[in-house]
Amino acid sequence: MLIKEFISETNKNQMISILLKHYKVGSVKVKQKSMKDHAHYNVDTGTLELSTRYKTIKNRQIKEFLITIIHEIRHAMDAKKYGWKKFKDMYEMEMNLLIQKGKHQYKDNQYEIEAEEFGQKNWKKWYGKFKRENLI
């Protein structure tokens, strides 16, 4: 049995590309960036920014990696659904409302909650699929 400790960059990029196409946000660009968070969907530029920490993914990071990518894809799907400018406004309105209510601008944010649930709900089936396709 072949144990892969690291996922190659080619396989990682292929997984991202498969996911983007499946969720019909294939026009999203992907960029490596040195950043605090693991990933960020930049709604202004339509770019999925991925931390340079994810340049190579270790086996034990796959679950977290898939949840993160699918989470960010959900934001891209919302941006496509509403139009990115409108979605940006909606998102900012939600943040402002939460701040006014003394709640947390991300943890209590409905778009963040939905995106995280979307990632948690869907990562397993992709894990199985990518495993079968020998990408992980």
Ligand SMILES: [Zn+2]
């Ligand atoms: Zn998010």
